[in-house]
Amino acid sequence: MRVTRSKIRWVLSGLGHGLASPRRLKPHLEKIYGEVAYEKSRIPVRDLRQIIGDKAPPIRLENFLPENKNISVEEMVNICLLVAHFQPKAILELGTFNGNSTLQMAANAPADTVIHTADLPDSTSSRLHLSGEKPRRFIGTPYEPRIRQIHDDTLSMDFGVFCAAGKPDFVFIDAGHSYECVKNDTEKTFPILAPGAVVLWHDYAYNCAGVYNYLNELALTRKLFQLAGTSIVFHQAE
Template sequence: MNTATEQTAIRSIRPKVLFQLIESRFPDQNVGFKVNIPSPDIGGMTLLESSVLVSLARLIDARSLFEFGTFMGATTLLLAENTPPDAQVVTLDLPDLSSSQLESDQSSVLTDGHANDAFLTRRFAAQGARCIRRAQASVQSKVQQVLEDSMKLDVVARGYENQFDFVFVDGGHAFSIVQQDTRNAYRMIKADAVVVWHDYRSTIHNEVTTFLDGHAVGRRIFHVANTMIAFELFGRFESLLDSFL
């Protein structure tokens, strides 16, 4: 299915395209994945989005994964539990913030992207990545948490250049942050990789959509219908979807 609108160069595909690819890659297996009951907290992913994210990781056999935006750690846990035992997930979120930095009006957290991000920041500062803390030791050992502002991330100093085959951009949702995280994601990926964005076509975080619609010109970025997930494939994975387009 190829349904680019006049407003965007991003192509829309049905979720079943990825599921068909999974079946074709693992013809002798019943491919499942482990997922916890979705949290009622703001900022979580749907079950469909979780299945899409895991499918992308499985399709490229991801073993070195990076996540912009830890929050409660639910997606971190999803990736850690559904990748090979030797896989590593590095997840980055803001360092500890002072109470003055955390003050904001909560009245519009479900309608305003900036208020929503401020709420998520406060929640992360207060609770941390509780899903990771509650995970089994074998899963925790696959996860490395980094507390740093992604806008100040030095990819070279951290040793992240060309190190990851899967990068998930789901941190701050302001245009400038998504733009910077995307620039860094491209520097961090290996030749064969996937970059995934969350909150594309979100009714709250419209700056993610604005950025990606502009950024997609001249690129092969796909949106998975009925989700807020967009992704771009690189290297030998670029042709994965060709037979469906």
């Protein structure tokens, strides 16, 4: 964090308020840590316009009611705009959760696009959705027939299964957030990509150390950009 007089005043003022009201101390310390972490980032920030141009394609949000642990509205809009712009034929999503992002990508992709989405068979969200207590968002929609749900552990599975409809040309990685998981999912994804494929990672943030540290390392060998105003990192294969 670049030290200036105004920055010092901000830090001291926040600490003073935090000591007077302890509940305000943690958020202030997190902001300080966050600024330090982002200044060490190796990934430049890029506005979405620099990728898709000044004229945004039309997009739609289907049954979009965010739940806890869903990505933000702004991030979902960014992803939908990228899908609508690149018009992928084979989408791969790692980390289904409640199927909200799966549904939104399907709604903005061409009508013949096939989506593979993977989730752990024994995760809390999978148990809920498999039991029928809370169906994934895409169940019962017109998009369901072209969505292939796979329950497996990406750490041990063969990613060749994701190529049944052709090599993925759009990938959204939002599964395990440990360094080991993100590294595994990324390194298994690159060999199966179609030429020019887009890869997105979610949760590039100082409070997701596994994602943050791995992507900073990856930035030494791959051209990565963080989408402005989001925790999404963008890469386009050659």
